[in-house]
Amino acid sequence: MGAKPARIPAADPLAVRLALAIKRLRARFREAAWAGVELPIAQVAVIKRLRDDGPTTASALAAAEHVTHQAIAQTLAALKRTGLVRSAGDPTDGRKSVLSVTPAGNRLFESAIASRDAWLARAIESVVSPRERATLGRSIELLERLADAAGHPQS
Numbered sequence: 001m002g003a004k005p006a007r008i009p010a011a012d013p014l015a016v017r018l019a020l021a022i023k024r025l026r027a028r029f030r031e032a033a034w035a036g037v038e039l040p041i042a043q044v045a046v047i048k049r050l051r052d053d054g055p056t057t058a059s060a061l062a063a064a065e066h067v068t069h070q071a072i073a074q075t076l077a078a079l080k081r082t083g084l085v086r087s088a089g090d091p092t093d094g095r096k097s098v099l100s101v102t103p104a105g106n107r108l109f110e111s112a113i114a115s116r117d118a119w120l121a122r123a124i125e126s127v128v129s130p131r132e133r134a135t136l137g138r139s140i141e142l143l144e145r146l147a148d149a150a151g152h153p154q155s
Contacts, residue, residue, distance in 0.1 A: 032119030033112040042067075042075050044112075047084060047105050055100040057090070084108060 034044065042065075049064055050056065056064075062072040076099065079085035084105035090096035101109070128136055 028119070028123075029116050033116035035115065037108070037112065039108075040075075040078075042071070043079055043084075046072075046075055046079060047101055047109055050085065050099060050101045051106070051109060055098045057096050057098060061099065079105070 087097040090098045
């Protein structure tokens, strides 16, 4: 006889609702931030990673984004053509190039963040009553604690 398969616990309805709400909010954020900007999500992801992590090589980007070297090369070629990303020689290894976001890429990203934030402010203003604002503040504190939870909390 083989070993019994591990029992998978039933999903907590609260956790499922929270996950779905976060997923919907993320989609709204993306929509609000990038409305009117015709930039594929792969290009947005590369600009964000370069902004967050700083200049890096194409190989490191491919690994970080979990894509092939060919896919990252195509994405980078498009970003370079539009002037959002630039390439410069690696000062420590002349065989490599280091990629970074251009001022135009930074402006585009900052504009997207401002659009997202403006949408959220308007949504809060139109959906959350003045009396509910304190509840929203407490909810945000809970979400921040959840976001800070390390790894897999023990039950």
